[in-house]
Amino acid sequence: MGLFIGLDLGGTNLKYALGTKSGELIIKSSRPSLADREQAAIFKNIYAGIEELLEAAAKQNETVTAIGFGSPGSIHFEKGQLIGSTPNIPAWTDAPIKKNIEKRFHITTWADNDANVVALAEARLGAGKGYPNALFLTLGTGIGGGIILNHQLLRGAHHSAAEVGHVIVEFNGRPCNCGNHGCLEAYASAPAMVARYRKKLKRTGVEYKINDLSTELIFHKAAMNEDLAKQTIQEACNYLGAGIASIVNVIDPDIVIIGGGVSEAGPEFITAIETEVKKYAIKAIARDLKVINASLGNDAGVVGAIFLAAENVKP
Numbered sequence: 099m100g101l102f103i104g105l106d107l108g109g110t111n112l113k114y115a116l117g118t119k120s121g122e123l124i125i126k127s128s129r130p131s132l133a134d135r136e137q138a139a140i141f142k143n144i145y146a147g148i149e150e151l152l153e154a155a156a157k158q159n160e161t162v163t164a165i166g167f168g169s170p171g172s173i174h175f176e177k178g179q180l181i182g183s184t185p186n187i188p189a190w191t192d193a194p195i196k197k198n199i200e201k202r203f204h205i206t207t208w209a210d211n212d213a214n215v216v217a218l219a220e221a222r223l224g225a226g227k228g229y230p231n232a233l234f235l236t237l238g239t240g241i242g243g244g245i246i247l248n249h250q251l252l253r254g255a256h257h258s259a260a261e262v263g264h265v266i267v268e269f270n271g272r273p274c275n276c277g278n279h280g281c282l283e284a285y286a287s288a289p290a291m292v293a294r295y296r297k298k299l300k301r302t303g304v305e306y307k308i309n310d311l312s313t314e315l316i317f318h319k320a321a322m323n324e325d326l327a328k329q330t331i332q333e334a335c336n337y338l339g340a341g342i343a344s345i346v347n348v349i350d351p352d353i354v355i356i357g358g359g360v361s362e363a364g365p366e367f368i369t370a371i372e373t374e375v376k377k378y379a380i381k382a383i384a385r386d387l388k389v390i391n392a393s394l395g396n397d398a399g400v401v402g403a404i405f406l407a408a409e410n411v412k413p
């Protein structure tokens with residue numbers, strides 16, 4: 099069947115890999131994504147990554163059957179094109195990913211939202227393997243997500259399903275990056291946790307080098323039993339519990355998978371989220387629902403992009 103190429107475009111790096119249809123990586127690499135450059139330069143950089151992998155495949159006497167691509171933003175799946183803009187890559191607005199890559203390489207290409215692609219990887223090969231229905235959340239600078247129903251990604255009528263960071267957890271609440279108020283992302287993302295902790299420190303008059311605050315530090319302080327840090331984490335877990343429960347009450351998944359930088363805080367954090375989710379979810383769902391850590395780490399994006407290519411290409 100040949101091999102597959104998976105690419106994962108982020109605000110900092112473009113990761114790319116060559117792999118088999120079952121998600122086994124043969125070669126993986128990365129380069130700066132040139133996110134502050136014009137669109138043509140970003141594409142040129144992507145082409146260079148693809149060329150590198152095509153040469154590697156040719157050396158092994160292998161061909162590349164299809165290319166998969168994970169990108170931030172809402173993606174029109176059939177067109178393989180960005181819908182509007184994405185904040186961390188300003189020139190990426192309306193980027194015709196599928197069209198440009200196919201024109202350049204004559205290899206069928208599929209593009210999807212980056213969190214969707216990671217959810218696909220976790221569902222096929224990671225923490226969600228064997229479960230037909232999964233809710234995936236990525237906790238970091240923002241809160242993204244993906245929903246797998248009956249083993250398939252839910253994309254929605256407007257190519258924007260699973261925007262889990264924008265579930266409303268507080269009426270008339272804090273402003274969110276999306277323009278709305280009271281979204282989960284405004285309360286439980288990494289910057290939101292840091293802002294909350296900073297506020298608590300200020301209130302008690304604790305002097306601290308405020309620029310050095312990070313979620314790593316908050317989790318570290320909590321591990322040292324510092325009350326304000328523990329409160330900050332518990333409050334984030336309360337919001338995550340309410341937000342996640344609102345979604346699981348609608349889709350009734352087998353499992354909830356938590357990924358992204360903040361999720362690396364450790365098993366206690368995941369358990370605390372699970373406790374809160376079960377508090378708010380309806381009993382029939384809460385009884386057997388599991389909240390678990392994502393397992394594929396940094397490779398999830400390219401692995402998911404390879405699955406995206408392998409599963410959509412016509413045999």
Ligand SMILES: [Zn+2]
Nearest residue numbers: 264274276281
């Ligand atoms: Zn929002």
